[in-house]
Amino acid sequence: MSHSVVLVLIPASTPTALVEDTVRDALAPFDENLEVPEHDEECYCVGRIAKDAGEAFACAQVGTWNALRASFAAKFPLPAGKHDFDLGETENDARRQAWAAHISDHQAIARQHAEAHPLAGKPDPECTDCSGGGTNKTTSNPRAKWDWFTIGGRWTGMLSGRDPADDPDNWEPCELCLGTPGKRNDTLGRGARAKDPNYGCNGCRPEKPGLKMKWRLKQDPGDVAPVSSFVSNGHVEKKDQIPFAILERDGTWSERGDMHWFGVVVGEKPRDEWKDAAEAILARNLDALAVVVDVHI
């Protein structure tokens, strides 16, 4: 269950009043609740026994995940008092790469062992779902990408560069400290302040005492914009204009996680590779309107 941002590309001739309907139509084939004709779906148990055996073998050979995490922390200690989430994007990428290198032996051994296992790519003969057949009948949508969406949402302002926090309409009173802005004055707040006189309120931030961001942000008019307004010479103006996924007018869905344009699917790709791919897609759609869409699945 997570949110991500999709740029839905629609014809430039779309009247403003029809943008939402056009986006809805474009997204319809990717609706998780769309029922499709019954088809076979591979059971989750396929290959699982071999994979589990590979994992167990690798853990025995080069150490468990706990041991790997501990040796990584010893080899690449974080600066004192810092957490992973305190790191900037560059540091974070470097750390992620170091982690990938740190676990590469474990993964290679696990994979090799799994591939050589007699049940590699085969179902669990005792699976209660597929009875060992390896497939189940389903009418669920294999292309499902969303169960809810809204234009803008938590990515409103992504194309315009306007920060929704700068719009007073996006703030509302913090109900935890009503009447005493920034200082929670209920039993819990008074109790916390008895221990720490600096305790304020956990519902709002000291910069904006008594106010919190609304759950539903106002839509920025720039959430619907010509692709040519933020892409020039094949590049986006700002790198945070690269979405998680792009839906083109011909119904092609491309996303950071699967790289069908290279003919290989290998999970999450390094940011730069997806940036290049996304920019190439946008550059061939300069005549379209881009709509910022917050999707949930």
Ligand SMILES: [Zn+2]
């Ligand atoms: Zn099964």
Ligand SMILES: [Zn+2]
């Ligand atoms: Zn508050």
